[in-house]
Amino acid sequence: MNALTxxxxxxxxxxxxxxxxxxxxxxRMPDVYNRMxxxxxxxxLGSLGVLVGVGIWALGTxxxxxxxxxxxxxxxxxxxxxxxxxxxxxxxAAYKSGxxxxxxSVVDKYREHLEARMREEVEAPEAPEETPAGxxxxx
Amino acid sequence: MGEASRISRYLxxxxxxxxxxxxxxxxxxxxxxxxxxxxxxxxxxxxxxxxTTNGLANLSPRRIAYAIAYIPYFLWAMIMANLDVAxxxxxxxxxxNPGIVECRTVxxxxxxxxxxxxxxxxxPGTITLDVDGDKYFIHWIDVKDDSVExxxxxxxxxxxxxxxxxxx
Numbered sequence: 001m002n003a004l005t006x007x008x009x010x011x012x013x014x015x016x017x018x019x020x021x022x023x024x025x026x027x028r029m030p031d032v033y034n035r036m037x038x039x040x041x042x043x044x045l046g047s048l049g050v051l052v053g054v055g056i057w058a059l060g061t062x063x064x065x066x067x068x069x070x071x072x073x074x075x076x077x078x079x080x081x082x083x084x085x086x087x088x089x090x091x092x093a094a095y096k097s098g099x100x101x102x103x104x105s106v107v108d109k110y111r112e113h114l115e116a117r118m119r120e121e122v123e124a125p126e127a128p129e130e131t132p133a134g135x136x137x138x139x
Numbered sequence: 140m141g142e143a144s145r146i147s148r149y150l151x152x153x154x155x156x157x158x159x160x161x162x163x164x165x166x167x168x169x170x171x172x173x174x175x176x177x178x179x180x181x182x183x184x185x186x187x188x189x190x191t192t193n194g195l196a197n198l199s200p201r202r203i204a205y206a207i208a209y210i211p212y213f214l215w216a217m218i219m220a221n222l223d224v225a226x227x228x229x230x231x232x233x234x235x236n237p238g239i240v241e242c243r244t245v246x247x248x249x250x251x252x253x254x255x256x257x258x259x260x261x262x263p264g265t266i267t268l269d270v271d272g273d274k275y276f277i278h279w280i281d282v283k284d285d286s287v288e289x290x291x292x293x294x295x296x297x298x299x300x301x302x303x304x305x306x307x
Contacts, residue, residue, distance in 0.1 A: 025228045033278045038224050045221045067165035074162045084260035088267050109241040110276040
């Protein structure tokens with residue numbers, strides 16, 4: 001048991017604690033948007049803690065070596081870059097498919113923006129439809 | 140921001156791919172380095188057109204220095220975000236006040252906008268819902284100020300001073 005092992009164990013412990021918070025947030029939050037808030041952030045930091053913690057933990061043991069640490073860091077960076085994008089895609093898809101906000105929500109600027117754009121499209125001058133006169137009169 | 144030459148874009152892609160190879164193998168054996176360089180040359184030839192538009196200009200020392208300074212700043216913001224989440228989840232009254240606000244950004248490049256959106260998603264109480272031009276629509280778990288200027292000051296501006304230099 002040396003210092004590296006201890007640091008790794010503490011990081012893994014913190015990571016699992018944030019995983020737990022993420023799962024608890026899924027139960028306690030009222031709607032899909034707030035659940036996404038809690039689950040994305042906590043799960044990302046929890047994964048970072050567990051992964052880097054395992055890398056450092058392995059450095060302190062007999063079988064461990066530097067490649068453990070570099071590989072876990074690469075995985076952690078990939079998770080850090082891709083997790084928020086998937087959260088963004090999910091929350092945007094939820095909004096587009098019409099899931100309402102929680103009734104306690106105070107403001108919805110996005111709806112105003114979408115409505116303003118719809119109005120612009122309707123008011124935009126459409127191509128004048130040329131009804132060919134003098135056609136289809138007699139059969 | 141104009142496009143760099145093809146050679147410079149290709150070289151930049153190869154450098155990034157080779158760095159990833161170095162980290163994944165974690166060995167400096169000449170045989171591994173040779174095959175890694177060969178593979179990054181091949182993969183780079185296929186992918187450089189969609190990978191970057193700036194080429195080697197991304198590797199200027201000022202940008203790298205700002206990128207390195209950004210890492211601890213961002214990690215600190217992320218830890219604060221998680222403590223904030225912990226407080227909201229564990230507090231018995233569940234103190235949330237959510238809403239969707241609009242922000243403006245001064246960033247121009249697409250990569251800069253992407254990294255700003257990612258940073259917003261991982262920092263306290265905010266998640267990016269949609270980006271349209273320079274407008275960001277953000278779901279904020281605790282709305283303090285629903286005007287455009289106020290929300291920008293609270294959410295986007297702390298990151299913009301770094302990302303403006305890193306990505307333009």
